Amino acid sequence: MTEITLAGPTLAEIESARAVVARVADVTPMESSRYLSELLGSPVFMKCENLQRTGSYKIRGAYNRLSKLTPEERERGVVAASAGNHAQGVAFAARELGIKATIFMPVGVALPKLQATRHYGAEVILRGHTVSEPLRAAAEFAETHGAVLIPPFDHRDVVAGQGTLGLEILDQVPDLETVIVPIGGGGLISGVASALKQRFARDGRVVRIIGVQVVNAAAYPISLERGEVTEITVLPTIADGIAVARPGILNFEIIKDTVDQVVTVTDDDTARALLVLLERAKLVVEPAGAVAVAALLTGQLKDLGTTVVILSGGNIDPLVMERVIARGLAASERYLKIKLMLPDRPGQLARVAELIAEANANVVEVLHTRHGRNAMISQVELELSIETRGPDHVRGVLERLREAGYDPRVDY
Numbered sequence: 001m002t003e004i005t006l007a008g009p010t011l012a013e014i015e016s017a018r019a020v021v022a023r024v025a026d027v028t029p030m031e032s033s034r035y036l037s038e039l040l041g042s043p044v045f046m047k048c049e050n051l052q053r054t055g056s057y058k059i060r061g062a063y064n065r066l067s068k069l070t071p072e073e074r075e076r077g078v079v080a081a082s083a084g085n086h087a088q089g090v091a092f093a094a095r096e097l098g099i100k101a102t103i104f105m106p107v108g109v110a111l112p113k114l115q116a117t118r119h120y121g122a123e124v125i126l127r128g129h130t131v132s133e134p135l136r137a138a139a140e141f142a143e144t145h146g147a148v149l150i151p152p153f154d155h156r157d158v159v160a161g162q163g164t165l166g167l168e169i170l171d172q173v174p175d176l177e178t179v180i181v182p183i184g185g186g187g188l189i190s191g192v193a194s195a196l197k198q199r200f201a202r203d204g205r206v207v208r209i210i211g212v213q214v215v216n217a218a219a220y221p222i223s224l225e226r227g228e229v230t231e232i233t234v235l236p237t238i239a240d241g242i243a244v245a246r247p248g249i250l251n252f253e254i255i256k257d258t259v260d261q262v263v264t265v266t267d268d269d270t271a272r273a274l275l276v277l278l279e280r281a282k283l284v285v286e287p288a289g290a291v292a293v294a295a296l297l298t299g300q301l302k303d304l305g306t307t308v309v310i311l312s313g314g315n316i317d318p319l320v321m322e323r324v325i326a327r328g329l330a331a332s333e334r335y336l337k338i339k340l341m342l343p344d345r346p347g348q349l350a351r352v353a354e355l356i357a358e359a360n361a362n363v364v365e366v367l368h369t370r371h372g373r374n375a376m377i378s379q380v381e382l383e384l385s386i387e388t389r390g391p392d393h394v395r396g397v398l399e400r401l402r403e404a405g406y407d408p409r410v411d412y
Contacts, residue, residue, distance in 0.1 A: 007253035008190055009156055011198040014163035017064045021164045024063050024096055028052050030172040030308070035280045036296055043306045044296070045173050049165065050285045050314025054116070056241075057165055057188055057312050058089030058152075064161030065150055066093045074099050079147040081105070081138035083131050084113040085241055085313050086152040091122035102147060104134035110317035132245075153187025154248030162191030169308050170199060176207065177305030180292040182312045183211040183220055183262065184242030186251030192310070193258035210301065211255070211262040212291040217243040218264045224256055238267045238324055241288030241313060263301065268331040269294040274321075275328035277311070287324060289313040329387075333394045336361075336386045337411040340401070344370065344380045352382060352406065359400040362387040383411065 009017075029048045036044035049057040066078065077100035080090040087103045094101035101122040105114060107129055118124050127137040142149040151158060165188070169179065179196060181189040193209045200207045213220055216235035223230040231246040247255075255262075265273075270287050273294035277283045285293075292309035295301055316324075329335035342348040349368055356363055365385035388394050401408045 007257065008194045008250060009160035009163060011195065011202070013156075013160045014167065014191070014195045014198075017060075017157075017160040018164040018167055020064050020067050021060045021161055024053065024093070025060050025164070026051070026053055027168060030169070031281060031283075033281060035276065036293070036309075040296060040301075040304060040307065042304060045176075045306075045308045046281065046283070046293075047165070047169055047172075047308055047310045048283065050283060050289050050311045054085070054088040054092045054120075055313055055315040056085040056089065056286075056289070057162060057310075058085040059092055060089075060164050061153075061155075061158035061161035061187055061191070062086065062089035062150065063093040063096070064164075065155060065157040066090070066097050066099060068157050069099070069148060073148050077102065077145075077147045078150050079104070079138050079141045079145070080150040080152070081131065081134035082152060083109050083134075083240060084315055087117045087122070087124075088113065088120060088315070090150050091117045091120035095121040102138075102141060102145075104137045104141070106130060106134055110320065112317055113315060116315075131243075151248075153185035153190075154250050156250065158187055159191045159194065159250065159254070162188045163195035164191075165310070166192035166195030167199070169310075170196065173306065173308055175306050176308050178208040178210060178307040180210045180212060180295060180301070180307065180309045182242055182288055182291045182310065183213050183255075184217075184244040184288065185246075185248045186220070186255055187248065188310070188312060189259060190248075190251040190254035194254055197258045208261075208304070209259045210295070211259050212295045213262065213264050214239045214242065214270065214291060215264045215266050217245070219245060219247050220252075220255065220262050221264065223247050223252060224262060227256075237287075238320070238327070239270055239287040239291060241286055241315075242291065263295050265291050265294040265298060268327065269298055271324050271328035272331050273297055273328075274324050275332060278325070283311065284314050284316065284321075285311050286313045286316040287320075333391045334388055336388050336394050336397065338384050338386065338398075338401075338408040339411050340382045340384075340406050340408050341376075341379045342382050342406075344378050348380075349382065351404075352384070352401070355400050355404050355406075356384070356386060356397060359393075359397045361393065361397045
């Protein structure tokens with residue numbers, strides 16, 4: 001038996017947290033994926049925390065942290081800041097433990113997340129337009145009102161609570177060799193890695209832990225390269241649930257010792273992953289929760305053996321889902337937007353529609369205008385949105401139009 005020492009919670013702490021977390025958290029399903037297994041060439045399983053109570057894993061860490069509060073701290077109440085999943089986790093845990101919760105959220109927070117947080121009994125205060133403003137407001141509230149600030153990831157009790165997911169994964173897939181985990185601030189992966197690395201070391205086995213961030217919010221690769229916590233400028237991303245500018249201090253110390261690799265994916269990769277999960281697995285997952293699958297789809301991970309990907313959350317606004325599905329269809333070349341310049345005379349639009357129909361594609365939207373920026377006075381600009389069946393079909397549609405003398409330009 002090999003013992004290892006980590007910066008984070010011990011295996012005993014995580015096992016103790018498991019008994020606490022079990023009071024409120026479900027044992028979420030572990031689904032096999034034939035599609036991903038064939039793609040990878042080895043078994044792939046999906047840990048469905050998108051089906052967890054409150055819609056994400058966050059309930060684990062939040063409940064474990066709140067359960068550790070003293071009677072005097074519980075009397076003072078708790079405060080947190082979040083744009084979604086952490087807010088719901090803290091609100092739910094506070095309700096279950098009879099603690100008053102105040103949650104600061106940005107003004108533009110998705111309506112379903114706002115309604116759910118209020119439904120769990122928390123007082124919600126809207127402040128600012130980015131997560132950083134609610135974070136400052138929550139810290140000020142804790143200072144002036146004496147409420148206990150509940151951090152989303154950078155706390156030992158939170159990490160231990162998230163680590164219970166690692167133990168659950170091992171129960172469900174005892175022969176696992178690799179676990180792929182989304183990373184924002186690092187609470188989930190530091191907990192899962194702490195649990196699994198210690199359990200595997202105790203049993204004389206090895207497990208590979210891989211983290212995934214989105215390109216526009218990838219603070220960990222640069223922090224690990226420099227050997228210190230480094231703050232970045234977060235750019236817009238559909239994976240807002242993991243758009244964190246600065247790694248947690250405790251989380252970074254754990255991750256640098258336990259995580260074998262951190263990779264990045266784009267928003268297009270993530271949108272494709274959401275589409276695969278909807279179509280192949282019939283699972284609704286939020287963008288941040290799908291990045292582990294996105295990493296597999298990019299082909300950048302090889303020789304993983306029996307693999308578990310964590311679907312960390314499912315709280316997606318239906319309006320966002322609509323846009324993401326469209327983005328995923330475009331990224332998979334199943335949704336094509338083209339522009340053509342046509343002679344300004346009758347029958348041209350009908351002729352183009354006929355050619356597209358002959359290529360077995362379906363026009364879903366048409367914009368026909370004389371006011372296109374690139375149109376000559378004797379021309380009109382035609383913009384078409386077309387449903388296709390993938391890259392080969394796209395090439396066939398474009399070739400059919402070119403053979404008829406048109407010059408279609410793909411509008412990305």
